[in-house]
Amino acid sequence: MLRLDGDRPVRLQTQGPGNIVHIEGDRPVQFQNSTFNNVAGNMNVSHTTNVGESGFGILYRAVSLDAMHDSAERPADPACHPGTRSAILYQLGKWSFEQPSDCPILWLHGCAGIGKSAIGQQFAASCHDRGQLGGSFFFKRGSVSCGTWRNLLPTLAYQLTVAFPQLGPRIQRAVETDRLILGKTIHHQLEKLLVQPFRNAPPLAFSASRPILVIDGLDECEDRGTQTALIRALIDVLRSGDAPIHILVCSRSEAHLSEAFKAPENSDVCRDLQVLPDDRALADIRRYFTDEFSRIRRIHNSRGMLLEDCWPGSKTIEDLVKKSSGTFIYASTVLRYVDDEYSHPAERLDAVLGLDPGSLSPLDDLYTQILSSIPSKPILLRVLHAVVKVYFGAEQIDSVLRMRQGTSRAVLRGLHAVVRVHPAPILPVGHHKPVELLHASFGDFLMDPQRSLSFCISGEDLLDTLVHDMAHVLLSGSLEPNDFG
CATH class of the missing domain: 1.10.10 (Arc Repressor Mutant, subunit A)
Known part of the structure; x- marks a missing residue:
């Protein structure tokens, strides 16, 4: 229970940036930089300051740094291996320069492990390098900060204020006008934080460089209902054409997502691009294996583990490429397993090659092999x-x-x-x-x-x-x- 300076007890419930207290039967009350005293389970607010916190400050506290494409908290190797995925990255680059009215939402989809996040990561980095990235958000299932939609729009809006300074004052004003905005609906936040700032910006402000937003792993956001609601909100606010932006959404090819993105009535706003395990993907994985085994051989030779220059051999690489079925997750997991600091890479690779060659689930076999190596x-x-x-x-x-x-x-x-x-x-x-x-x-x-x-x-x-x-x-x-x- 929370007591306001000894007054009646109220039920504590936080929203948005974490400083909104709802009083049952009464209006919300906001406490910022307050001093709380906890006595026998009862909390008393004894002091509040900085009620006039800036809109930029409110956004900053709600940002999920882990979700950004260039965050130090993201895994070290999510981007595309050099020289791979060139065809699909070319298609994304071409789409990014189209007129915003020509299908501003692109849904990049494919099966699990096909490399969608790596493509999204690489595309976001490319957009950033040419000054076109408005913001990115990579969902992660189960994460406190990256597994829910509630951090999505504050994180994107914050990045937009940094990447496009002409939007900063307008976004800040939107938050200061409605300090409870981060606790409101998806559609309301999209309208106030993204659409209206663009609508009020100078007409030619984005004629040369249209902002790109990258949203990855939508299928890892909370539940299906939330995912569908987010898609519908994005479609609704972009259909007006008031926001000259493109949004790349990456996810698995889930049925409920396909139904939303591919609905005939949404064809004026949405387009889809499927990542397939085709011959081009197999060629990219072959190059990935070849380059990475070369790196592993060089590093472990420097540690005194002598590996022949031809190791592991073209036939072995072809067998692994075939087992991958065009999915990068199999290849990256094999390479991380083989590249163990405390093991001989040849022995690790032999363990992988010793798995059932005719299995229809090589990734599951690999996961089982990895787990089996743990003694307890x-x-x-x-x-x-x-x-x-x-x-x-x-x-x-x-x-x-x-x-x-x-x-x-x-x-x-x-x-x-x-x-x-x-x-x-x-x-x-x-x-x-x-x-x-x-x-x-x-x-x-x-x-x-x-x-x-x-x-x-x-x-x-x-x-x-x-x-x-x-x-x-x-x-x-x-x-x-x-x-x-």
């Missing part, structure tokens, strides 16, 4: 379940599962091909960056008992154990309620 299976499953279900850092997972500190890091170190574990914070009270799955397909694999078999983490027993452990830690006071997201 029961602990592995508990840690992976916590990674997928709770967005925590390794040290927090140890606390929740009541394990010796360092256990999660020891288990996850052998999974560097499929997960990303950030360094531990320097201070005990430092920010714990969550363990991340490098690709959503690994999470799909772990949750599907028909695919992951004994490594499946969707069982009720694991869920019951996790809930029990979380409740125990919460009651003990070692973690705060907000830590559970």
